[in-house]
Amino acid sequence: EADIYQTPRYLVIGTGKKITLECSQTMGHDKMYWYQQDPGMELHLIHYSYGVNSTEKGDLSSESTVSRIRTEHFPLTLESARPSHTSQYLCASSEYHLVGGGAGTGELFFGEGSRLTVL
Amino acid sequence: AQKVTQAQTEISVVEKEDVTLDCVYETRDTTYYLFWYKQPPSGELVFLIRRNSFDEQNEISGRYSWNFQKSTSSFNFTITASQVVDSAVYFCALSDNFGNEKLTFGTGTRLTIIP
Numbered sequence: 001e002a003d004i005y006q007t008p009r010y011l012v013i014g015t016g017k018k019i020t021l022e023c024s025q026t027m028g029h030d031k032m033y034w035y036q037q038d039p040g041m042e043l044h045l046i047h048y049s050y051g052v053n054s055t056e057k058g059d060l061s062s063e064s065t066v067s068r069i070r071t072e073h074f075p076l077t078l079e080s081a082r083p084s085h086t087s088q089y090l091c092a093s094s095e096y097h098l099v100g101g102g103a104g105t106g107e108l109f110f111g112e113g114s115r116l117t118v119l
Numbered sequence: 120a121q122k123v124t125q126a127q128t129e130i131s132v133v134e135k136e137d138v139t140l141d142c143v144y145e146t147r148d149t150t151y152y153l154f155w156y157k158q159p160p161s162g163e164l165v166f167l168i169r170r171n172s173f174d175e176q177n178e179i180s181g182r183y184s185w186n187f188q189k190s191t192s193s194f195n196f197t198i199t200a201s202q203v204v205d206s207a208v209y210f211c212a213l214s215d216n217f218g219n220e221k222l223t224f225g226t227g228t229r230l231t232i233i234p
Contacts, residue, residue, distance in 0.1 A: 009162075033221075041208055041227040048221065058221070090164065108156075108222065110164040 003027050006091050006111035013081055014119050021076045021114045023091030030095065032074040033108065036060060037088040049074055081118045089114045121146045123213050125225035132201055133233045140196040140228045142211030148172075151215055153187065153194045154222065158208040170194065198230075206232045 004025040013019060025032065034047040035058075045058030049068040063085070064078050074093075078085055092108040122145040132138045144153065155167040168178065170187050178185045182202075186195045198205055208229045212222040 035224075041229070043210065043224040043227075045221060059223075088162070090162075092164075107166045107169065108164070109166075110156075113162040115162075 004091060004093055004109050004111045006089075006114050008114060009112060010115050010117075012117045012119065015080075015082055017081050017118075019078050019081055019116070021089055021091075021116070023074045023076070023111060024072050025074075025091075025093045025109070026072060027093060027095075027109065028071065029093035029109070030071065031093060032068065033092040033094075034058070034064075034066060034074070034076050035090040035092065036062065037090055037113070039087070043090065047076065081116075083118045085116060086118050087116060089116060121148075121151075121213050121215070121223040123211050123223055123225035125209075125211055125228050127228045128226070129229045129231070131231040131233055134203060135200050137197060137199045138201055138230065140198075140209050140211075140230065142194045142196065142225060144192050144194065144211070144213045146213060146215070148215050151213060154212040154214070155185065155194075155196050156210045156212060156224075158210065158227070160207070164210065167196075201232045203232045203234050206230060 007022045030051045032049045035043045036046050037043050044060035046060050046062040047058055047066040049055050052068055055066050055068055064076050066076050068074055090113045091111040094108050124143045151172045153170045156164040157167055158164045175187050182199045184197045208227045210227045211225040214222050
């Protein structure tokens with residue numbers, strides 16, 4: 001059973017508001033990720049982190065920002081929400097493995113997601 | 120660039136029927152990993168299987184089986200004797216060999232098992 005938690009599960013807000021989606025994991029994983037899931041189900045990586053003070057942008061450009069001050073915490077922030085930001089946001093984590101010969105389980109542990117609706 | 124194609128957007132079968140979910144991938148890497156995840160209505164994705172590109176053996180886990188064919192770049196997933204609890208969205212995914220677990224997901228297949 002995964003120990004990764006996201007809050008809020010559901011959020012409806014007006015345009016222009018600042019929002020932060022919280023993600024915490026208790027597994028001590030170094031790697032954490034944010035995926036955005038379209039209403040049509042497709043998942044896109046928007047941010048990832050290999051550890052404290054490490055953040056990188058993913059394959060899909062996003063106006064959101066992330067921070068990684070603590071290993072267990074990887075919040076995502078939108079400074080000014082717009083209707084185009086309406087989506088499901090999924091946080092995930094995995095153990096870090098040094099590269100070499102196929103190291104790494106590849107298993108991502110996902111939270112239940114935060115469904116954001118911007119009016 | 121990596122790409123995963125799940126051509127079946129939605130599938131419905133009657134309970135106890137077998138069903139196969141298709142997955143075709145594209146990659147330039149010689150070593151890579153393939154995955155299947157299940158997303159039940161609760162929302163979280165649940166890991167089902169990982170397969171590396173060197174291991175083409177088919178795998179069976181209970182009612183689940185996976186058929187990896189490198190020659191056709193496919194990694195299909197079969198559920199035998201389907202049950203209502205199998206209803207979910209299933210994602211196929213691909214990652215490179217660099218251990219960074221940055222997955223490229225397919226668009227998912229919504230499977231509905233009709234009682």
